[in-house]
Amino acid sequence: MTDTTAKQADWIASKVNYEVKHVLDMGFNHGTSTIWWLQRFPNAKVRSIDNVPIPQDIEQVQKLAGDRFEFIEGDTQFVVDEIPTIFDFIYIDTAHDRLTTFRELVAAWSKLKQGGVLAGHDYHYKGDSCRPNWPGDVKTAVDEFCKYMGVRFETDVVDDPTTGVFVIYKDYGKDGAIRATKSSMFLKPTDTPSKFH
């Protein structure tokens, strides 16, 4: 598992064919994906969340982006619901386990504008012995979420078969009807994805 690559960021950005003003970037780490979104969406403000209080590369990103960047410290499972913004684009690259990812998808969905793109990293990451805390269950969570919500998504390894990326579209059907009709309001943090099979 590596940080988001430039080609993966390009592939994701190519799926976003509208102006982006508000980005939510879950999982700051070294700020690689944060910088990709600042560069690819030049009129956007990027808010990055991480549960590490002061990530080591934060100053560098703050210098580069000024008030186009905001760092939010906390666990995605709790802080996302508190943000009063509706985002044009949301990116998930955090814990890589099935339950956290599923909860993040649910929380992100309610903060994403209609017509927006919800993307993420490591769809194809299977875990490795060096990182026992990163189980590599992003695919399971994304597949379950999209099946449950009845929404379309795309995935590609792009230039890194060990990681891969995904995009989920919060869009409309051919008849103009909203495709994602089931609301996340029925999901509580204590619910597990397996309930929704």
Ligand SMILES: C[S@@+](CC[C@H](N)C(=O)[O-])C[C@H]1O[C@@H](n2cnc3c(N)ncnc32)[C@H](O)[C@@H]1O
């Ligand atoms: C793979 S790194 C993110 C890489 C980053 N997107 C990039 O491209 O450079 C994952 C980050 O997610 C953070 N993280 C993991 N679980 C989290 C959670 N539940 N809430 C907030 N941050 C979390 C970790 O502290 C770590 O910095």
